[in-house]
Amino acid sequence: MTLRDQRDDQADVYQPAEDSQLLAEAACDRLGNAEERLVLEVGTGSGYVAGRIADETAARVVASDLNPHAVRQARAEGVETVRADLVxxxxxxxxxxxAFNPPYLPTDPENEWDDWMERALSGGEDGRAVIDPFLARVGRVLAPDGVVYLLVSSLTGVDEVVERAGDEGFSAVAVADDSFPFETLTVLELVR
Structure with missing residues (x-):
């Protein structure tokens, strides 16, 4: 891959921001010394969260993303990555x-673009267009005592996400949050 290809990939990939940092810190703190554990990061983007979990917990981490540019970038960062739709x-x-930092920004369908960065950001009209299907499917891939770390925004409706998680058999507790002028980000820990 040429340097130009790498720059093009980065332009189409969600790069680490405050939400990525919050999810990585919460997951690493909660997982602790996770030797012998297998962790999946869904929607890895640049591979930042997966890389931090692998480095800080000793868990084996597999990452997935639908975006082929993200898969290439995460692999270039040394993250074991699979191109996949959710789980x-x-x-x-x-x-x-x-762990999952989903697209969560509420977006008017008439103002959406058809590109990879839009897919990385847009959560549909209510911000939950990707979160709801994730919650419906993630239980299948979890070990019996498995846990989910899901980042949500106040713009998405944390209570609504907690309610939907409950409908899917999960109990939820907030394990980290950070406030900004326009939103509060929360990491939910989901267990069955």
Whole structure:
């Protein structure tokens, strides 16, 4: 891959920001010394969160993203990455933990663009267009004592996400949050 290809990939990939840092810190703190654990990061983007979990917890981390540019960038960062839609290709009960920083910004459908960065940011009209299907599917890939770390925004409706998680059999507790002028970001820990 040429330097130009790498720059082009980065332009189409969500790069680490405050939400990525908050999710990585919360997951690493909660997982602690995670030797012998298998962790999945869904929607890895640049691979930042997966890389931090692998470096700071000793867990084996697998990452996935639908965006081929993100898969290339994360692999270039040394992250074991699979191109996938949410958790679709993974085996039942395979993961001890799953982390996800989903597209969560509420977006008017008439103002959406058809590109990879829009897909990385837009959560549809209510901000939950990707979160809801994730919650419906993630339980299948979790080990019996598995845990999910899900980043949500106040713009998305934390209470609504907690309610939907409950509908899917999860109990939720907020384990980290950070406030900004326009939103509060929260990391939910989901367990069954």
């Amino acid at each position: 679709s290709p993974f085996a039942d009960e395979a993961f001890d933990a799953v």
